[in-house]
Amino acid sequence: MKDAKILKAMERLREKPTEENWEAFARVLPKSSIRHYKIRFGKGKVANKQDLRRSEAELFNGRGERVGKVPIFYSGKGKMGGATIYLKGLSILNG
Amino acid sequence: MIVNRVTVLGNKDHGKSTLIGSLLIETGSVSEQRIDDAKRTSRKLGRRFEPGYILDSFEEERLNEMTIDTTRAQVRYKEAGFEFIDVPGHEELIKNMLSGASYADFALLLVSVKQGEGITSQTKRHLFVAKMLGIRKLVVAVNKLDAVGYSREAFEEVSDGVGRYLARIGFPSENVRFVPISAYNAENLVRPSKAMGWYRGRCLIEVLAGVARLAARPTGRNTIIQIQGVSEDSNTAVFGRVVSGSLTRGSRITIFPSGKRAKVAGLLVSGRSKKIAGRGDVVTLELDSPVGPDIKGSVASDSDTACVSSSKINALLLNTTGLNKDASIRINGIRVRCRKVSVKDEVDVSTGECVPSDRIKPLNAGHVELILEEKVAVDLFERTPEIGRFVFYSGKEFSGIGIVTG
Amino acid sequence: MDDRMIKQDLNKLEERSIYVMREAKSNFKKVAALWSMGKDSTTMLALARQAFHGKVPFPVIHIDNGIDFPETYEFRERLAKKWNLDLIVEKSEIKPEMSGFACCGANKTVALRKVLDRYGFDALIVSIRRDEHGIRAKERVFSPRDKNFKWNYKNQVAEIWGDYSSEKEADGHVRVHPLLDWNEVDIWNYIKREKVPMNPLYFSRDGYRYRSLGCTHCTTPVKSGAADINHIIRELEKTKIEERQGRDQDKEKAFVMEKLRALGYM
Numbered sequence: 001m002k003d004a005k006i007l008k009a010m011e012r013l014r015e016k017p018t019e020e021n022w023e024a025f026a027r028v029l030p031k032s033s034i035r036h037y038k039i040r041f042g043k044g045k046v047a048n049k050q051d052l053r054r055s056e057a058e059l060f061n062g063r064g065e066r067v068g069k070v071p072i073f074y075s076g077k078g079k080m081g082g083a084t085i086y087l088k089g090l091s092i093l094n095g
Numbered sequence: 096m097i098v099n100r101v102t103v104l105g106n107k108d109h110g111k112s113t114l115i116g117s118l119l120i121e122t123g124s125v126s127e128q129r130i131d132d133a134k135r136t137s138r139k140l141g142r143r144f145e146p147g148y149i150l151d152s153f154e155e156e157r158l159n160e161m162t163i164d165t166t167r168a169q170v171r172y173k174e175a176g177f178e179f180i181d182v183p184g185h186e187e188l189i190k191n192m193l194s195g196a197s198y199a200d201f202a203l204l205l206v207s208v209k210q211g212e213g214i215t216s217q218t219k220r221h222l223f224v225a226k227m228l229g230i231r232k233l234v235v236a237v238n239k240l241d242a243v244g245y246s247r248e249a250f251e252e253v254s255d256g257v258g259r260y261l262a263r264i265g266f267p268s269e270n271v272r273f274v275p276i277s278a279y280n281a282e283n284l285v286r287p288s289k290a291m292g293w294y295r296g297r298c299l300i301e302v303l304a305g306v307a308r309l310a311a312r313p314t315g316r317n318t319i320i321q322i323q324g325v326s327e328d329s330n331t332a333v334f335g336r337v338v339s340g341s342l343t344r345g346s347r348i349t350i351f352p353s354g355k356r357a358k359v360a361g362l363l364v365s366g367r368s369k370k371i372a373g374r375g376d377v378v379t380l381e382l383d384s385p386v387g388p389d390i391k392g393s394v395a396s397d398s399d400t401a402c403v404s405s406s407k408i409n410a411l412l413l414n415t416t417g418l419n420k421d422a423s424i425r426i427n428g429i430r431v432r433c434r435k436v437s438v439k440d441e442v443d444v445s446t447g448e449c450v451p452s453d454r455i456k457p458l459n460a461g462h463v464e465l466i467l468e469e470k471v472a473v474d475l476f477e478r479t480p481e482i483g484r485f486v487f488y489s490g491k492e493f494s495g496i497g498i499v500t501g
Numbered sequence: 502m503d504d505r506m507i508k509q510d511l512n513k514l515e516e517r518s519i520y521v522m523r524e525a526k527s528n529f530k531k532v533a534a535l536w537s538m539g540k541d542s543t544t545m546l547a548l549a550r551q552a553f554h555g556k557v558p559f560p561v562i563h564i565d566n567g568i569d570f571p572e573t574y575e576f577r578e579r580l581a582k583k584w585n586l587d588l589i590v591e592k593s594e595i596k597p598e599m600s601g602f603a604c605c606g607a608n609k610t611v612a613l614r615k616v617l618d619r620y621g622f623d624a625l626i627v628s629i630r631r632d633e634h635g636i637r638a639k640e641r642v643f644s645p646r647d648k649n650f651k652w653n654y655k656n657q658v659a660e661i662w663g664d665y666s667s668e669k670e671a672d673g674h675v676r677v678h679p680l681l682d683w684n685e686v687d688i689w690n691y692i693k694r695e696k697v698p699m700n701p702l703y704f705s706r707d708g709y710r711y712r713s714l715g716c717t718h719c720t721t722p723v724k725s726g727a728a729d730i731n732h733i734i735r736e737l738e739k740t741k742i743e744e745r746q747g748r749d750q751d752k753e754k755a756f757v758m759e760k761l762r763a764l765g766y767m
Contacts, residue, residue, distance in 0.1 A: 037571065039717045052568070055718065072568060072717070081592060082567020084717055085574045092570065092702070094709035094722055323520070324527030328554050334523045365515055366551035377516045377523075379554075391527055428524070 003067060006032035010059070010068050017083065018076040025070070026086045033061040036093040039072065039084075052082065060093055099307040100178045102230070104221045105205030106214065110238045114205060114278035115170075115179050116146030118300065121285040124170045125149055146279070172285070172300050175307065179203070201232040201306050207239045208253050208275070214260070216445045220458065222264060223444035224413060227460065227498060229480055232270045232306050233261065236299055241277040245290045250275045264447045272306065274299045317401035318342050319479055320378065321427055322350075322393045330385040334378070335395065338481035341373045348380075348395045351472035352404030357382040392429030394472035394482055402474040402482055406467040409501035412487060413444075414455040419489045424497070426471055426485035435466040462500065475499055509687050511694065518545075518679040519552040521642055525624050525677045532559040532677075533589070534626035535613075535764070538573045538580075538700055539714045541628040541680055544688050546584065547697040548679065559626070560587040562616055564609045567592060568716045576700045583698070591616045609764070610650065617674055626677045627764060632684050633757050642681055647673040686737045693730045704728050713757065 009025040038058045052073040059067045074083040103111055119125040133148040170177045202225050206214060225233075235257060243249040254273040261271055275283060275291055276299055282288040283298045296302065318340030326332035342348075344362040349355070361381030364372050372378045380395070394402055422433040441452035441461040455461035476483035476498035483499040525532050534549070534557075536542045549557045563577065581588045593608035617625070631640065680688075692699060702711045709722035710733075727733045 041718070055568075074567075079594075081594065082565075082569075082716075084568050084571055085565075087571035088574045088578075090571050091706070092572065094707040323523050326554065327526070327558055328556070332554070334527075334552075336520060365512070365519055366554075375513075375516065377520045 003032050006034060007068060010070050013070045017071045017074050019074050022074050022083055022086045030089060034059045034067055035062040035090060036060040037087050037090045038093045057087060064093065099175060100180060101303065102180050102202040102225065103205060104202055104218055104225065106218055110278045111205055112147030113145060114236065114238065116149040117278045117281045117284055118170045119149055120146055121281050122170050122172050172304065175304055177303060201234065202230050203303065204233055204235045205238055206235060206253065206257055208237050208243055208249050209239055219445040226265050227411060227413060232309065233266050234302055234306055235271060235273045237273060237275050238278050240275050240282065240291065241280050247293045272302050274302050316340055317479065318397045319401055319482060320395040321481065322390055322395060323428060324391040325386055325388055331382045333380040333382060333386060333390060335380065337372050337374055337376045337378060339374055339479055341371055342397060344370050346397045348397050349399055350390065351394045351402055352470040353393065354404065357384050392427045394427060402472050402479065404470045404472055406470045408465045408467065408473060408499055410463055410465060410497040410499050411460060412455065412463050412495055412497040413460045414457055414495045416489065416492060416494050417457045418455060418494060421490045423488045424485040425488065427482060431471055432468040433465050434468050437464045439463060473499055509684060511687060511691055514683055514687055515548065515551065517682065518548045521677060521679040522549055522552045522626065525626060526558065529624035529675065531620065531622045532624045532626065533620065533622040534559055534561050536561045536563050538577050540688055540692065540699060540703060541630065543699065544691055544697055545626065545628040545680060547695055557584060557586055560589050562589045562591060564612045565590050565592050566609065566716055568718055570702060570717055572702050573700055573714065580698055589616060622674060624675045624677055626679060628680045629678055630683050631681050640678065640681065642678050644676040644678065645673055646676055686734060689730060689734050689737065693734065
């Protein structure tokens with residue numbers, strides 16, 4: 001299946017969003033069917049934009065179908081930061 | 096759209112912000128929303144709405160002391176725009192009147208028609224500075240006519256008094272126009288006033304538009320380019336601005352004060368290749384020989400006599416903080432130290448009186464002779480104001496401004 | 502300023518901006534510019550190329566909080582390559598132990614200070630415009646800051662006769678604002694005239710577009726069908742900001758203020 005690799009990479013990111021895992025994800029992203037993203041700010045009653053850990057990027061293919069989701073931060077070695085740069089090449093899905 | 100910059104002089108409580116606010120409203124230069132905001136704010140503060148509130152109608156900004164820039168209110172009227180530059184303080188006046196490549200050639204003086212509300216000494220000082228810096232024409236708006244029942248006699252009495260004072264300090268009557276108004280009631284601002292049927296002149300904005308047209312600077316003077324510096328990329332490419340006249344590609348120029356001559360092999364205006372550059376254009380001169388970085392502050396011209404290279408200047412100086420040692424001037428964009436400053440006389444700016452003196456009190460003016468540490472390119476302020484004026488420093492502190500008289 | 506949509510003379514605006522940038526370059530030893538890949542700072546870079554033989558002769562700094570739009574990162578890379586920019590990316594650090602993870606505002610100042618210290622820049626070109634909400638009325642074209650980014654505007658003289666004072670405190674830097682007189686509609690007219698490359702997010706997709714671009718967490722799109730520049734300009738000229746949907750206006754205003762706070766303007 002075309003997206004086997006990317007789905008695996010996404011699972012690893014959800015488990016451990018280290019920079020290495022992000023780089024691996026970015027390597028297989030262009031070959032996948034994913035074309036679009038949408039940022040969601042956590043779940044529940046209060047969606048908190050301030051907490052990166054509760055935000056995620058939902059990923060969609062060219063037909064607008066949802067493929068899966070990933071976090072939007074990286075962490076590891078005591079550091080943490082935003083990781084949307086790894087979604088470079090995708091375009092936002094509005095509406 | 097041509098934007099005329101008008102310096103507004105006058106005492107604080109003679110109604111400057113009311114006037115500007117009213118003009119904004121009457122000419123439709125401000126949105127309904129803004130007016131509503133201002134009305135709401137004044138209701139909240141328990142005050143009656145006043146056009147001047149337009150100028151800081153955003154409550155949040157007012158609370159945070161971030162008022163709308165009252166110094167840049169832009170009023171649109173027919174094809175012209177007016178930018179009213181309010182001048183609350185002395186230093187504000189100097190800065191606002193002088194900033195920008197083009198400065199207003201005329202000013203609006205606001206006086207009150209009410210008895211006992213004469214012109215303050217600060218306003219007198221402002222008028223002196225205005226005159227010193229080349230303002231030739233004045234429009235005098237006589238305000239608060241509503242408080243005297245729109246009386247013609249009151250208007251004429253004040254106009255005569257003010258006119259006499261103005262003539263004494265160098266604004267002859269042919270260069271002054273008087274207009275009766277009520278800024279608060281928007282009478283005679285943008286439309287003729289029924290309440291003042293005896294007034295035969297035009298309304299304020301029309302008078303301003305007329306004077307603006309007349310006050311345009313004369314063109315066709317010497318070609319003068321102020322040089323900003325040399326390009327990092329190429330030591331034959333010089334950046335500058337044309338302050339008067341025009342320059343054609345292929346011309347030969349002389350650079351002052353060095354006296355160096357060169358040919359303008361290439362000419363760029365705002366980065367684009369052109370054959371001619373005119374007044375106000377920001378240029379790149381591609382010369383046929385290299386120049387050094389010390390060219391900053393120089394002046395170029397296609398005429399040998401357009402200006403002078405000198406280290407001795409006679410000037411009329413307006414002193415703000417006091418002259419002391421370590422004097423320097425900033426002219427043509429560079430700082431030059433003064434080896435010697437000799438004061439010849441002192442001028443009382445509120446009366447115009449001139450007495451011999453060897454010092455100038457703060458806030459007064461005087462004629463001085465400056466000996467500079469190096470030669471600079473300079474011309475009389477009367478002839479080419481852009482290279483005939485300078486800022487004066489005592490050490491690091493701004494100390495005043497000067498115009499070259501000889 | 503009330504009417505953002507007053508169209509001004511583009512040539513005069515361009516002239517003054519070029520003059521200001523050349524003045525900055527010749528008065529200061531180490532000049533750099535802030536770039537957010539937005540319409541204003543990208544226009545500033547286009548103006549720099551007009552001023553300096555088609556080059557941008559100073560480093561361009563992006564204070565990166567890591568959660569910009571992917572389109573923005575892609576645009577950054579593309580334009581940096583095309584225009585051969587000397588790009589410095591300084592990541593604003595997010596500390597997990599901070600309560601809540603601030604997005605645009607808080608940490609950018611720290612990152613900016615680090616960059617200024619590391620490289621010793623004494624002048625910083627920032628593309629703010631006077632018609633933006635929250636800009637202090639007295640903001641000047643050349644505006645000195647001390648090392649805490651504080652601005653002592655009561656005690657300075659600048660811009661007398663268009664002559665910009667380059668006096669600054671030790672350890673401080675001078676802010677240079679070449680776009681101060683530009684209105685929003687002027688920026689778009691210039692982009693149109695000069696075909697300045699723009700971030701695609703500005704243009705409508707799926708019925709939405711972004712009027713101002715911050716990071717993914719503080720920027721909301723507006724409903725708009727404006728898919729190209731002419732549309733955008735028409736839209737701007739028709740609707741004055743106060744007349745737009747209240748929600749969008751508040752959000753945009755809040756965003757702009759946050760941006761300004763981050764850069765030390767408020």
